[in-house]
Amino acid sequence: MVDQQAVLTALRAVNDPELHRDIVSLNMVRDLAIDGDAVSFRLILTTPACPLRETIDRDVHAALDGLVGVGSVNIDWGAEVRGTAQREGGPKPIAGVRNVIAVASNKGGVGKSTVSVNLAVSLARLGARVGLLDADITGPNIPTMLGLTGGLQAEGGGGLRPVEAHGVQAVSIGFVLPPGTPVVWRGPMIGSGVRQLMHDVEWNDLDYLIIDLPPGTSDASMSMCQDALIAGTVIVSTPQKVALEDARKAIGMFDRLGVPIFGIVENMSGDIFGRGGARDAAEELGVEFLGELPLDVTIREGGDSGEPVVVGHPESAIAASFIELAEQVAARCSVLQFAGEAGAVA
Numbered sequence: 001m002v003d004q005q006a007v008l009t010a011l012r013a014v015n016d017p018e019l020h021r022d023i024v025s026l027n028m029v030r031d032l033a034i035d036g037d038a039v040s041f042r043l044i045l046t047t048p049a050c051p052l053r054e055t056i057d058r059d060v061h062a063a064l065d066g067l068v069g070v071g072s073v074n075i076d077w078g079a080e081v082r083g084t085a086q087r088e089g090g091p092k093p094i095a096g097v098r099n100v101i102a103v104a105s106n107k108g109g110v111g112k113s114t115v116s117v118n119l120a121v122s123l124a125r126l127g128a129r130v131g132l133l134d135a136d137i138t139g140p141n142i143p144t145m146l147g148l149t150g151g152l153q154a155e156g157g158g159g160l161r162p163v164e165a166h167g168v169q170a171v172s173i174g175f176v177l178p179p180g181t182p183v184v185w186r187g188p189m190i191g192s193g194v195r196q197l198m199h200d201v202e203w204n205d206l207d208y209l210i211i212d213l214p215p216g217t218s219d220a221s222m223s224m225c226q227d228a229l230i231a232g233t234v235i236v237s238t239p240q241k242v243a244l245e246d247a248r249k250a251i252g253m254f255d256r257l258g259v260p261i262f263g264i265v266e267n268m269s270g271d272i273f274g275r276g277g278a279r280d281a282a283e284e285l286g287v288e289f290l291g292e293l294p295l296d297v298t299i300r301e302g303g304d305s306g307e308p309v310v311v312g313h314p315e316s317a318i319a320a321s322f323i324e325l326a327e328q329v330a331a332r333c334s335v336l337q338f339a340g341e342a343g344a345v346a
């Protein structure tokens with residue numbers, strides 16, 4: 001009969017391909033049990049949206065198959081998402097939220113809200129606990145995109161209460177503003193409104209909170225990034241050549257604020273706008289390219305109808321692109337969380 005030590009030694013040869021550490025020292029292997037020649041354990045990933053599960057599965061089986069005394073291997077998969085570590089002197093975390101992911105762009109109309117909604121719903125479909133905060137004071141259209149009718153955001157005992165839609169907890173500044181309030185706030189109003197939105201919501205145990213930021217490098221987006229601990233940002237860009245200039249500005253702002261950048265996603269990729277501009281921009285600016293989303297009428301229809309394309313057409317190639325984006329973003333988030341300690345263990 002094989003013993004626990006032999007199994008653990010074999011599993012130490014299996015690395016998480018992105019964290020570059022073995023799954024035993026990462027504490028991903030739990031509750032190892034051996035019954036005759038049957039080996040079973042839980043394998044806890046750093047995110048339910050892990051794009052590398054199949055690779056890890058294959059490597060685990062390869063490592064154990066050759067072991068004398070092992071007949072069958074039974075893995076019970078799970079995930080535990082870590083919270084973002086607070087930076088020295090940096091902003092405090094949002095209560096109830098492990099990781100804030102900001103979606104940003106340098107200008108409006110590039111698909112920031114579309115990406116925010118489909119990214120949030122995709123992460124939820126992959127099994128994560130997800131919230132979506134519509135913080136775009138220049139055009140809060142997340143409620144429409146999620147199929148939520150207007151009205152004020154319900155107040156709970158301790159603050160605003162999110163509304164559930166497509167498996168996502170949602171809050172919109174559109175719900176918080178009384179009807180008729182000018183969409184563009186100025187000066188101190190921005191600061192206080194944003195602060196309420198950031199820290200006054202009863203989020204329920206979120207792995208990821210997606211924030212649809214206002215476009216550009218306005219006061220509003222700056223104060224949001226200074227007001228809450230952000231795991232990283234996803235920059236949405238269109239494929240045109242000017243994308244490079246736009247992305248550079250957005251990246252410059254986040255760099256100055258000390259907010260990590262997960263990468264750039266190219267939206268509306270296709271015939272009219274061309275293709276590849278954002279990929280080139282990512283390369284030139286030294287950030288990750290997170291993927292491309294085609295220009296497609298079903299994406300717009302999903303936004304208009306309140307049924308995001310990943311819900312309305314879950315089997316489509318477009319939904320698959322959003323799921324892939326969600327996996328990439330979740331993976332970047334995990335990598336950043338472990339980056340600080342990798343050196344110590346290696």
Ligand SMILES: Nc1ncnc2c1ncn2[C@@H]1O[C@H](COP(=O)(O)OP(=O)(O)O)[C@@H](O)[C@H]1O
Nearest residue numbers: 108109110111112113114294295296299300303
């Ligand atoms: N990939 C796409 N294909 C087709 N239409 C899109 C795509 N991305 C966004 N749209 C549409 O373009 C418009 C602007 O997108 P939106 O997400 O509101 O941009 P932003 O939030 O950056 O202003 C919306 O009508 C939306 O449905």
Ligand SMILES: [Mg+2]
Nearest residue numbers: 112113136139
């Ligand atoms: Mg928008």
